[in-house]
Amino acid sequence: MAIATEKLIADLQSTFGTALSNFEQPYGLLTFQTNKDSIIRVLKYLNENETYRFHFLTDVCGVHYPASKELAVVYHVQSMENNFRLRIKVFIPESNPKIPTATVLYESANWQERETYDFYGVIFEGHPNLVRILNVDDMVAFPMRKEHPLEDPNRIDKNDTYFGR
């Protein structure tokens, strides 16, 4: 059984209305945006809908957009029965990086959200154990944010201007 993309989009739009936006299909993968108040409702709807059956949370990760002072949390969900993947993005402001946790629906979100918190400082509200997972506990920064350079900025042997970049 295959999911018709147009029908899925229409169903989602009729259920959630303006909470969803920016439907795209980059490289054939249906992508849309939602807000932090609706994300759990959307995931729950997709998970519990008898036709779509998105029972599998493939991936959760963060992205930092310093230009707009935003963080994105990107969810990849998947319906194995229908062999269909979805990408859902939620943009949250850097100043108040809070989003409800998906652990209420998927156990697999637990460590993935901890990882996102660890690297981007996204606070997943309601998470059972939101502590750092890969970095040391007493680290103060969120290292994957773009303001943190990778190497010592005082090094001049890797200065890009010498190479015309």
Place this chain on the structure above:
Amino acid sequence: MAHIQLGSDSLEKETTTLNLGPTHPATHGVFQNVLEMDGERIVSAVSTIGYIHRAFEKIAEHRPYYQITPLTDRLNYCSSPINNFGWHLTVEKLLNIETPKRVDYMRIIIMELARISDHLICNGILGVDTGAFTGFLYLMQERENIYEIYEEICGARLTTNFGRVGGFERDFNDIAILKTKKFLATFPKVMRSFEELFNRNRIFIDRTVGVGAISAEKALNYGFTGPCLRATGIDYDVRTANPYSSYQEFDFEIPVGTNGDTYDRYMVRNEEIWQSLRLIEQALAKMEKEPKGIFHADVPAYYLPEKQDVYSNMEALIYHFKIVMGEVDMPKGELYHAVEGGNGELGFYLISEGGRSPYRLHFRRPCFIIYQAFAEIAKGSLLSDAIVTMSSLNVIAGELDA
């Protein structure tokens, strides 16, 4: 639960805290479990990971695309070619490069050899953890033969840095093909004797049947993929669900288990080894039908030219310089590409905003997601069973920590 009775004023507690790891020989990698033990039974387990975190995702944001391949080597280092090709396939998808069929078949040969070596280590070590060392030694010799094939093709053995965006750096030589055929001829006998040693072995069955079982619903909820998911009875495999590298042309089966316990995981891996052998045979036959000498796609802007051309040909020199200095401008795009790694779905989520390096690259590491379930599986089991369970989940520290 408590079998030790302490006085009400005692400062002692009724359970024992046991540190399993970070460098315990039975964990086969650097990660820690703090276990609360009641006698030999585990009351609770807390996993601590991150001991070999190397910030690959951060490093990848500062490197040209071809320099990210050696980072992927070090994820699941038991099957690094799969990681390498997974990354190359992701970049090829970004660039819309269509690889020649011969390249696809060459990749399948290497990827399936890598899958075999990954499963050999996992099942061999599972034998060691249950107290049987012999099988492991048989299999180590075969892994050595696989590594010799890698060595013949790319020069490396463990962290292979296989191939390039668009194909391979060089064609398979005759020795590599001979060694592959020799492996196909000799390996089944060793594999059969390994299976004879374990499959119906009374001690092995007692140690593994019903141990570390997880239901299909739970496994899905925990994000299981790969052999651990298939052992619960769900026939999800990226090679058939979203075929890449021409897997759709091949005839192979997806073995599944029923109980999702350690024994089923072991049997699924064994059966996958046989299926991989079938795939290699078919790929070799298909490869021989393709025109000889094609081992990369014709994409001069992304594929490093032959060294002799760099010295004699202007365009080759320009491309060589641009690629090596990381001056190749990549197109904008956002994509997720998954391959079936040794442990399950290995995904690459890539955002490119143009320029030389990815804007964001996230690795979906199957181990990292599967290992979350360990605390729940281990709860209430014996310590020795937890060790066997951990072994059969095939937790690879490199993939766990990225």
